[in-house]
Amino acid sequence: KCGEDVTMRFIELKEATAQSGIENIKHHWIGEADPQVSNWRLRARQELEGVDVYWNDSSGTRDGFLDSKTCFGKMYINPYPF
Numbered sequence: 001k002c003g004e005d006v007t008m009r010f011i012e013l014k015e016a017t018a019q020s021g022i023e024n025i026k027h028h029w030i031g032e033a034d035p036q037v038s039n040w041r042l043r044a045r046q047e048l049e050g051v052d053v054y055w056n057d058s059s060g061t062r063d064g065f066l067d068s069k070t071c072f073g074k075m076y077i078n079p080y081p082f
Contacts, residue, residue, distance in 0.1 A: 028080060041079070049077045 017025065031037040053075045058066035062076070 045077050045079060048075050050074055 031041065051074070052072045054071050055061070055073060055075075056066065056071040058064060061073075
């Protein structure tokens with residue numbers, strides 16, 4: 001038997017899948033099948049996430065605004081498409 005926690009998690013995943021889109025999910029798993037891409041992703045999460053990095057593209061910011069004068073900020077990585 002599944003408890004309520006499992007049911008709620010399934011509903012969350014279903015909604016996240018709908019928001020992310022099937023193409024992003026396919027792209028994720030294609031990348032995971034490639035050992036080099038998988039390793040790059042792991043290394044980015046282990047070595048770069050949370051570190052101040054240079055970024056000068058407002059489309060990649062959390063709020064859509066590039067308001068850093070130096071273009072340095074903390075990197076956050078979603079390890080899965082949602």
